[in-house]
Amino acid sequence: MLQRVDTAVPVELQGATKTYGDTTVLEQIDLELAEGESLVLLGHNGAGKTTLFKLLLGLVRPSAGQVRVFGEDPGTAAAVARRAALGYLPESIAFDEAMTGHELLKFYAGLKGVGGAACSQLLARVGIAEAADRRISTWSKGMRQRLGLAQAMLGSPRILLLDEPTSGLDPVLRSTLYEIVESLRADGVAVLISSHALSEVEAHADRIAILQQGRLLACGTVQALREQAALPVYLRLACTPQMAASIANQFDSRAVVRCVGAQQVEIECAYADKMNLLRDIAGLGDAVLDVDIKVPGLDELYAHFTAQVRA
Amino acid sequence: MKALWILALKEVRDGLRNRWVAMTILVLAALSLVVYLLGSAATGTTKADSLAVTLVNLVSLSVYLLPLIALMLSFDTLVGEFEQGTMLLLATYPITRWQIVVGKFLGHMLILLLAILLGCGLTALLIFLTSDNSPQNWAAYGWMMASTWLLGGVFIALGYSISAFVRERATAVGAAVGLWLVLVVLYDLALLGVLLADEAQAMSQQVLATLLVSNPTDAYRLFNLTSAEGVSQIVGLADVAAQAGVGQLVPVLVLTLWMFAGLAASIALLYRREI
Numbered sequence: 001m002l003q004r005v006d007t008a009v010p011v012e013l014q015g016a017t018k019t020y021g022d023t024t025v026l027e028q029i030d031l032e033l034a035e036g037e038s039l040v041l042l043g044h045n046g047a048g049k050t051t052l053f054k055l056l057l058g059l060v061r062p063s064a065g066q067v068r069v070f071g072e073d074p075g076t077a078a079a080v081a082r083r084a085a086l087g088y089l090p091e092s093i094a095f096d097e098a099m100t101g102h103e104l105l106k107f108y109a110g111l112k113g114v115g116g117a118a119c120s121q122l123l124a125r126v127g128i129a130e131a132a133d134r135r136i137s138t139w140s141k142g143m144r145q146r147l148g149l150a151q152a153m154l155g156s157p158r159i160l161l162l163d164e165p166t167s168g169l170d171p172v173l174r175s176t177l178y179e180i181v182e183s184l185r186a187d188g189v190a191v192l193i194s195s196h197a198l199s200e201v202e203a204h205a206d207r208i209a210i211l212q213q214g215r216l217l218a219c220g221t222v223q224a225l226r227e228q229a230a231l232p233v234y235l236r237l238a239c240t241p242q243m244a245a246s247i248a249n250q251f252d253s254r255a256v257v258r259c260v261g262a263q264q265v266e267i268e269c270a271y272a273d274k275m276n277l278l279r280d281i282a283g284l285g286d287a288v289l290d291v292d293i294k295v296p297g298l299d300e301l302y303a304h305f306t307a308q309v310r311a
Numbered sequence: 312m313k314a315l316w317i318l319a320l321k322e323v324r325d326g327l328r329n330r331w332v333a334m335t336i337l338v339l340a341a342l343s344l345v346v347y348l349l350g351s352a353a354t355g356t357t358k359a360d361s362l363a364v365t366l367v368n369l370v371s372l373s374v375y376l377l378p379l380i381a382l383m384l385s386f387d388t389l390v391g392e393f394e395q396g397t398m399l400l401l402a403t404y405p406i407t408r409w410q411i412v413v414g415k416f417l418g419h420m421l422i423l424l425l426a427i428l429l430g431c432g433l434t435a436l437l438i439f440l441t442s443d444n445s446p447q448n449w450a451a452y453g454w455m456m457a458s459t460w461l462l463g464g465v466f467i468a469l470g471y472s473i474s475a476f477v478r479e480r481a482t483a484v485g486a487a488v489g490l491w492l493v494l495v496v497l498y499d500l501a502l503l504g505v506l507l508a509d510e511a512q513a514m515s516q517q518v519l520a521t522l523l524v525s526n527p528t529d530a531y532r533l534f535n536l537t538s539a540e541g542v543s544q545i546v547g548l549a550d551v552a553a554q555a556g557v558g559q560l561v562p563v564l565v566l567t568l569w570m571f572a573g574l575a576a577s578i579a580l581l582y583r584r585e586i
Binding site for chain 1: 317324329395404406586
């Protein structure tokens with residue numbers, strides 16, 4: 001095996017801060033992104049997601065702290081040539097409407113030093129090969145977004161920055177987008193996605209970073225966030241008639257227990273106690289008909305972390 | 312280098328697509344043709360100096376028109392991309408900001424070159440077929456076309472500076488019209504006013520000539536109206552220029568300087584701007 005000479009981390013931020021006058025857009029951000037890793041940035045509009053992307057692209061210079069892309073400052077004149085290794089899909093992408101999709105992609109390919117042959121392939125890969133010779137002004141939002149993705153993939157970038165890539169897309173398109181992202185990840189591309197569509201990102205993120213008002217509230221795998229948040233797990237038991245009260249009594253000392261009618265018991269416990277409780281529930285035998293486990297999802301975690309700040 | 316070429320070609324294609332090129336060619340062709348036909352009507356049917364007459368009339372008209380064409384071509388080019396949102400994506404590509412400005416400039420200069428060659432060249436061909444002219448006048452006509460291109464370059468570069476400076480397209484339009492008015496119309500009027508007021512002749516010929524040649528449009532006039540003997544006889548401006556010691560080199564230098572200053576300003580403004 002050949003060793004890669006370039007062992008620098010794709011993306012590294014240390015105490016990165018950006019202020020405009022009195023407004024702090026980003027505050028002391030520490031973040032790292034490895035090869036083949038996907039990180040989803042969660043945050044409301046105005047949380048600083050787009051500014052973070054612009055820091056990595058070298059369009060915005062940090063007021064304090066360090067930004068490193070493959071170990072180098074992206075804001076220097078020398079970094080301009082290295083931008084070829086970056087693919088970027090802006091939040092609300094705009095194109096020259098008078099051009100056809102193919103013309104436009106060829107134009108951007110030229111600027112990245114990529115031959116025209118790659119364009120047709122890319123257009124087919126994102127599923128707009130048929131519309132490629134029509135003017136972009138006639139295109140739908142979804143098609144434009146696909147074209148945006150195609151231009152971000154020009155020249156096989158090592159880092160992909162996708163700013164709200166799924167906003168306004170239908171479900172089919174979303175899954176196409178995530179399929180493409182998955183295959184790029186498999187090739188070792190570092191992917192940074194910003195989103196506020198909580199439900200869909202969970203499956204596609206190695207790690208999740210929650211950003212609010214310029215501050216990084218939490219960063220880690222969904223599991224790590226769950227442990228950090230220590231939100232309760234809810235077990236809902238369905239039991240045989242009249243058994244609810246006696247079952248509730250058994251667990252009363254170990255967790256918060258509520259009877260819901262004569263046939264249902266709800267147990268609220270810490271995540272760490274979940275398995276012990278489940279074993280004991282299994283030991284109850286025929287009395288328990290069904291168990292429904294409700295683990296906190298990403299939306300609850302997100303609400304938990306962002307609520308802390310507001311309080 | 313390759314990036315410059317790609318950016319330039321895009322401007323040319325845009326120009327061809329939105330009929331800018333066609334329109335400019337048409338305007339310049341119509342202008343030079345009308346000037347030629349009217350010119351020969353006024354001087355009777357003397358074939359001798361038809362070229363010189365056309366040149367003089369053409370210069371005095373294109374000094375108004377060309378800056379306008381150039382400004383209309385350029386005022387929108389940066390602010391338009393900002394407003395449309397395409398500048399953000401362009402700025403993330405492996406190209407520098409000066410390349411964006413210079414690339415676009417090369418493209419617009421190509422459009423202008425095409426328009427001048429075809430527009431003024433067509434009339435030149437007509438004159439060539441219908442009358443005899445001295446080689447000297449032909450050379451003057453060629454220099455006229457070249458200097459017209461340079462004048463266009465000055466106003467394209469100035470248009471970029473406006474485009475890089477303002478936040479909105481509407482402001483850019485206003486600023487472009489204002490710039491045109493000042494450099495093409497008001498400057499000369501002001502100079503004339505000063506001359507009329509200056510009864511004691513405190514202002515020397517030298518100062519007057521310097522003030523005159525510093526304005527790109529007047530530099531263009533001076534360059535062309537003193538270019539050929541047949542031409543300068545018609546205009547009589549040669550005397551003023553000759554007395555002040557303004558040759559043909561100074562106007563060219565002034566035009567070139569304006570052009571590069573405009574480009575440098577646009578680049579500096581674009582770098583200062585946060586995308």
